[in-house]
Amino acid sequence: MQSPRSTSLSGRHVLVTGANGGLGEQFVAQGLERGAAKVYAAARSTRSWDDPRVVALDLDLTDPEAPARAVAAAPDVDVLINNAAIAPSDDTITGPEEELRRIFETNFFGTLRLSNAFAPVLGANGGGTLLNILSAAAWISMPTGYAASKAAMWSATNALRLQLEGQGTQVVGLLVGMIDTPMTAGWDVPKVTAASVVAQAYDAVGDGTLEVLADGTTRDLKTRLSTPAEELYPWVHEQIAGLAATR
Numbered sequence: 001m002q003s004p005r006s007t008s009l010s011g012r013h014v015l016v017t018g019a020n021g022g023l024g025e026q027f028v029a030q031g032l033e034r035g036a037a038k039v040y041a042a043a044r045s046t047r048s049w050d051d052p053r054v055v056a057l058d059l060d061l062t063d064p065e066a067p068a069r070a071v072a073a074a075p076d077v078d079v080l081i082n083n084a085a086i087a088p089s090d091d092t093i094t095g096p097e098e099e100l101r102r103i104f105e106t107n108f109f110g111t112l113r114l115s116n117a118f119a120p121v122l123g124a125n126g127g128g129t130l131l132n133i134l135s136a137a138a139w140i141s142m143p144t145g146y147a148a149s150k151a152a153m154w155s156a157t158n159a160l161r162l163q164l165e166g167q168g169t170q171v172v173g174l175l176v177g178m179i180d181t182p183m184t185a186g187w188d189v190p191k192v193t194a195a196s197v198v199a200q201a202y203d204a205v206g207d208g209t210l211e212v213l214a215d216g217t218t219r220d221l222k223t224r225l226s227t228p229a230e231e232l233y234p235w236v237h238e239q240i241a242g243l244a245a246t247r
């Protein structure tokens with residue numbers, strides 16, 4: 001792991017999933033700005049990049065063979081950023097099981113499979129960092145399969161921290177509300193910038209933080225989690241109704 005409190009990625013080899021747009025593109029750009037030696041930009045359809053330190057990598061999270069291929073192509077990775085996910089617009093927890101499984105296959109199983117495949121790589125490269133992009137929806141129970149998949153991945157992130165402690169891997173979970181990316185194009189609500197979220201994520205990689213709460217909404221939400229369910233959920237439902245009204 002890096003020395004404490006450094007915000008530099010100097011000499012590090014970063015792999016970002018879902019790298020082509022939104023938060024992923026920011027992870028690539030700011031990784032380069034912070035001095036990464038190499039950034040693997042993983043995506044379902046690779047694109048060209050204008051910095052020789054960027055290596056485009058084909059990676060579809062729903063392909064069970066993809067993690068082994070990625071490990072073979074990127075054996076020097078010491079920062080894995082699980083950023084890719086889907087959030088279908090018609091998603092509801094009472095919806096068709098096939099659709100819920102599709103969401104879980106990407107956001108949970110695909111992400112976990114890649115984490116497990118790269119865990120030995122991170123170990124071999126000095127411990128490294130595993131950064132999972134989660135969501136405030138892990139805690140606010142939006143009535144969607146997406147929220148359930150992020151809650152499951154939050155739990156898995158915390159479990160991986162324990163499992164990988166012995167090899168010195170820093171496992172970071174990032175939770176955040178609305179970010180201004182293509183994923184939230186249909187929501188007319190206040191949003192934070194992708195740049196601000198990524199800056200906080202990379203600061204955490206450098207300073208040993210384990211959980212990043214990347215906006216005010218998520219920080220406020222965390223303080224409410226200890227209140228009794230009879231108080232918490234009426235408030236949660238009010239927030240969700242307010243959000244739904246903006247679509």
Ligand SMILES: NC(=O)c1ccc[n+]([C@@H]2O[C@H](COP(=O)([O-])OP(=O)(O)OC[C@H]3O[C@@H](n4cnc5c(N)ncnc54)[C@H](OP(=O)(O)O)[C@@H]3O)[C@@H](O)[C@H]2O)c1
Binds near residue numbers: 106
């Ligand atoms: N935007 C928000 O408000 C918000 C809030 C909280 C958390 N997040 C999280 O932030 C992360 C980034 O999302 P974003 O806002 O940047 O959304 P986005 O622009 O929709 O980006 C999602 C990325 O995931 C990729 N992806 C989807 N399915 C994939 C698969 N099967 N294999 C590989 N890549 C796949 C997409 O690739 P294609 O280009 O091929 O579709 C896309 O690049 C996600 O984990 C999301 O859940 C977002």
